[in-house]
Amino acid sequence: MSLKHAQPKFSKIQVSEMVKKLFNLTPREIQSLPSYDDQNFYVAPIEGDEYVLKIMNSEDSKNTSLVEVQTYAMSFVHQNGLPSQTAVPTKSGQLMSLEEMDCGYGCKKYLVRLLTYAPGVTISKVPLTPELLYEVGKMAARMDEIFQKMEHPNLSILQRDKFLWSLSNVVFLESYLSVLDGDPLQKIVKSVIHHYKTSVETKRSNFRKCINHGDFNDLNILVQPDDSSGGHKISGILDFSDMNSGYYIHELAITIMYMMIEHPEPVEVGRPVLAGFESVIPLNEDEKDCLFLLVLSRFCQSLVLACYSVTLHPENVEYLMITSRNGKHILQQLWELGKEQVEKVWFVSSN
Structure with missing residues (x-):
């Protein structure tokens, strides 16, 4: 297994458009968050609440079944009383969306999820x-x-x-x-x-x-x-x-x-x-x-x-x-x- 996963480099403008298109939310604030080989953003929309947008690198985005299990696991431990994030459904009711976009490496597919914001x-x-x-x-x-x-x-x-x-x-x-x-x-x-x-x-x-x-x-x-x-x-x-x-x-x-x-x-x-x-x-x-x-x-x-x-x-x-x-x-x-x-x-x- 290679570790060479090009980290996505989406701009805040691209992130804002993505959030509007997929979740019908209008960000008033977007902040970049640290990540090993993905891209994470703090998102505060004018509609209220706070979220974290996770954009996976294009290599890991190919394994949708694995991400689906991980997303399910987050929700499962949350239901069982542990303080984990959960995924917010897109407008079409999906917990993640595979988006084909260019962030500097040509057109590639990236898995996008919007997670509830954990305080602290x-x-x-x-x-x-x-x-x-x-x-x-x-x-x-x-x-x-x-x-x-x-x-x-x-x-x-x-x-x-x-x-x-x-x-x-x-x-x-x-x-x-x-x-x-x-x-x-x-x-x-x-x-x-x-x-x-x-x-x-x-x-x-x-x-x-x-x-x-x-x-x-x-x-x-x-x-x-x-x-x-x-x-x-x-x-x-x-x-x-x-x-x-x-x-x-x-x-x-x-x-x-x-x-x-x-x-x-x-x-x-x-x-x-x-x-x-x-x-x-x-x-x-x-x-x-x-x-x-x-x-x-x-x-x-x-x-x-x-x-x-x-x-x-x-x-x-x-x-x-x-x-x-x-x-x-x-x-x-x-x-x-x-x-x-x-x-x-x-x-x-x-x-």
Whole structure:
């Protein structure tokens, strides 16, 4: 699977016309929002309410069945009490529209969706207290539990065997390691992949399967002040585009890794996130044993794939490298501390 997806570059004028044509709304304000390889806009129409317009890159837009399942999943978790966005129907009653337009690459087809606006700020902007991290872990587990009840004719499309960001596919990174030539971290990444093959893949048959959100990160979780606790509560779950068939332990590892990125004491993050997750889904022994390596594996995926994406899209370097800048230091720190030391912090004895 290639990562070369040209990010759409629609102008605000084009976006305004699109919103009028498809949804019968007249934007009074349009703001660009950050995105990895799609294009997102905040839209406030004169008719009221606030929305997010998502325009997918032309490559991912070809897979309408996958996007349909992801859009359904957002609505399903929302119906089951979690704060996710939902898609607004077009004038013709569709939850997404395939639009053929030119935004600088010639005429191509782009999937367009208008989503309800989730209030709050990204969790990256607030202090990550143990209480909030506990809630993040709990939310990750609840979300995967809800996914398990989901029924859809195209659910099997989430298998995604070649998906580079799946924690089942860490060995795929070997094809991209040359992007780290000359970087001392390349040696650590190679070692992590080796340990993944010998210690994780051999135990995978004992992991419990589920559907993963797959990208429960510091920019995809929104929070608002919580008057009752004086802290913050989760007010939005964003971006279901990395959903894939995986395992509960994958969701936990991904969540811990991204929460570490924003924390002054990254190693400490694992304990409250794990406790929150286990309050819903307790881990079995093999899952516990592999958690450390799976967290390291996600750091490796993030680092290698971001560096590779920069070679394709140097103009988007600032956004692409957000996670990797801190991630490099944390990966090194975790590797040097080692599994045993880190697990002493994460797995608190109940005695």
